[in-house]
Amino acid sequence: MTPRAVVAALLTVTILGVVPPTSAEPGTPALFGPSPEELRVFDSIDSGGRYEPGSAVVGGRMVFAADGGAEGTEVWATDGTPGGTRLLRDIHPGPMDSDPIDFVAFAGLVWFSAYTPDTGEEWWVTDGTPEGTRLFADLVPGSSGTAPENPVVLGGRMYFKGQAVGAGFELLVTDGTVAGTRLALDIFAGPESGFPNLITRVGDRLAFSGRVADGVLKPYVTDGTPAGTSRLDQLPLTVDLRPAEFTAVGDRVYFTALDPDAGRELWSSRGLPGDATIVRDIAPGTGGSYPTSLTAFRDRLLFAAYQPGTGAELWSSDGTAGGTQLVRDIEPPGGVGVAELTVAGDELYLVADDGVHGREPWVSDGSAAGTRLLADLDPGAASSGPRPMAAVDGRLLLNATTAAGAEPWISDGTAAGTRQLADLVPGAGGSDPWRIGVLGRTLVFAGLLAPGDRREVLRAVTVPTSTTTVQVRRKYRWKAARKRRIVLPVTVSATVPLSGTVTLTRKGVVVGAGVVVNGQARVRITKRLKKGRHRILVSYGGSIDAQPSSTTVVVKVRRRGR
Template sequence: MRVGSWSVLVGLGLVGCGGPVEKEVGDTGEAAVQVQAQACAPSGAVYKVKDILPPNAPLPSPGKPVPDWLTNVQGTLFFASNLYGDRAILWRSDGTSEGTVPVKEFPWPGPGSEGVSDFTPVGNHLFFMAAAPPFGRELWVSDGTGAGTRLVADLEPGSAGASLLYFGQAGDALTFFRRSLGGAGLSLWRSDGTEAGTFQLMDYGAAREVSPRSLGVAGARLFTVSSAGEGTWLWRTDGTAAGTTRVKRVDAGQVSVSGWVLTEAGEGVFVFHDEGPITEVWKTDGTPGGTVRLESFGGHVGLQGTLGGHVYLASTVGEGTALRLSRVSLAGGGKETAVTLPNRYAGEPGAWPFVQQTVRSGGKLYLSVGIGTTGPAPREVSLWATDGTAAGTRELSRGLSTSDEWASPLVDTGAGALVFSTNEGGMGLEPWVTDGTPARTGLIADLSPTGGSRPEAFTRVGGTLFFRAYSNTWGDALWAMPATVACPNQAPPPR
């Protein structure tokens, strides 16, 4: 398999009324690099922790995989196995087979149930949603023991379940939104895991909408609330009634935030699409004075991430001929084209480029870039790495998942590398690692020689990366690898 020597079109210039001035940069002159299909990790470094599905159990649907909801709670992994029609089980794991044990079982409540879900860590406790007779679906909390796993409060008394959504942490408390039965009322709540410490912070009424996206900044949770009469406001909560306040109005109309990212300095950046269409880019530290509009773009642009004092956004060029990455200064606005990624399928039916995911890792932004078709599935998805410059932008793989229901994960290891899955060489989707250079991009391990293990749900717990992948016996299993996994320099291709 060969990765390298693919040309990159780079646009350098201002994005203004006249559009960017594109400059084409031809072949970089670098020799093609052989990305080896040899295992980068030492033998035994990647291991199966445990098979979770009982032998001959019905295989779960792709929408409710087992294990699911992998979550780090202060150094302990929690996850769920929702065995549809049978039972829902909360698990914990220390990374060993013997230490991977069920914490509590819940009977399956009936058709349409989610099982145990919505895992949210706060301190050394896990909050989640579950149903157990005689209660409906309600809020639960666990310290990882059976005795310490309990109902927080029966918020909707009796067998009816509470409609809770958009969980997040603020201060040392869980915060969430609640809709009244029938969906008319909307309110913000908090919980410390006790019934007495679970109460309403703010009633927003029936005429307001809250954005499902939010971000934690400086110990507080930021979100937007909009209504036809009052426009769209940025709110903050620290988990107390006194600390739940409006920060600033960001638009006179009702708009929904389409993306949040956290800068390297700990500030929030968000975008929303206004009429026109216009995309506005804002920065906030959670205070009125520190909440400012940085820039606006004509048309739809997607927020990708921040790097080195800039926020990066993606948009298509012309009729889908390329994908432009623009950047805006976090210091006070000003926009320019950083790099333009070519579309080798330009002109073919439905071949529009789009970004699936973006992750910041090791001083680079990694993007999985898909090329559309006339159907729901992309024709190709490739992995790109960029430091925001033409010379520092490379395509690393063209073999990411082309499923219309599932995308290859991109995972920051925390050690300067990115873990992803790809089908390079036709081996099936397997875990790979990269530092952003072709020479140090390679297979971690071939976990399923019969056709790909499809690893996903990577979760870092201390120095370990846990994930879900095919068990080679029945369904998926819980796997683990060192978070320090890296690929040594590959041998250059023979000349």
């Protein structure tokens, strides 16, 4: 049996032999490491969106927007503790909102757009402290403001959509200084706006949707200079493609576009002028397959698309028509369709209804055989309606609804490793959590405070670390080494009793593997060792409850007869 097979077999034993609970009784503490910690209660907490980041990190602090009550929606920061959660500045003084949004880390600061009556919407910056929170510049003097949005960092500069004096809303750029903030591209030349939207980093360039005429949007790619800007399609300027969901995979950029003959389908480009084409007409005719949830996974694009006869299902593409295929027909005819594609670790998660288990989390490796129901969180035909919140250290945090209400759950990609994080608000309603951001190994999230209470509470949960220690004798007999009888007692410690696997590696080759039960494992070295000193890497692979850890030990084999 190969080392990979040994580890797989041990994992199978762990999963089949020890099945931890998958839900909590109302009011019970967390099932995953420590309980989520309550940081502060707010009137409301903003979450942002795909193109409007709801938080950013600087100096070990997460910067976000919330309404603390007296000062309206303003800029706050947290280090993941109650004492380290505080208002940075009341930018629009009093109960009125400055509505901070579009948070991005750049040039050693967090940048965000905020409003005041005197400046309109402009860039503000912070180092995570009240004294370091200030207006960057009133780039468009007066109350109209630059109204910056959709910031993307590329090559030591930050690009964004904003209003430029005399040019309308175009692509702007800054190097972090007022003098270095300027118009990058005037897409629609003159005072009218080109409205660059959906700005997305694609390798060392940016892709975006730009306006070329009234009601006509086209796909572009740029290196940030006029000379390095190209329109990706060759269709007449009168054809409105309305490109959306730019996603990079390798040297390709994928997007969806509304073709007059094919409807909305998947397109692909290598970033060359006019080279964008429909990858495959998945739903022949003008109706379109309406691809959504475009997601880079390994070296392919995974997405949901509609096809007559199967409905909206999981598809995979390598950028060619022949390499664009249905992964698996999960949903019954007339189903809602797969959705919410999210990558965590080496797994792709999605939400689907197979007609038996309701809408539940599924997991996929990109193949039909490797696409399976992760867990039936709300057993039977009922649906838990999971919504992904964040990927933290290879695990997926999600919001799922069961008899305990809508509460946070966590998964490592296995049924045994999928469980409710905590029942934060007992009762059928639940806390209904949503993501604010990730601070290192800590997920900061928001949710409802209590049944019937409209206030929202900020919470944080940290993935625990683990420590691996090994008991090693001063020397081992040569006969025991020759007959593969050396056994190393291993202890893996964390805040909760751990399970999982431990592997022994010597010179890059696995020489042993064992199962961890309640933090303990006895691992036999399966390779014959010669006399002398042997460096063995002892690695705990991690589990739903703790991070991986490792240590190196020296095994000394004494000479024959000594």
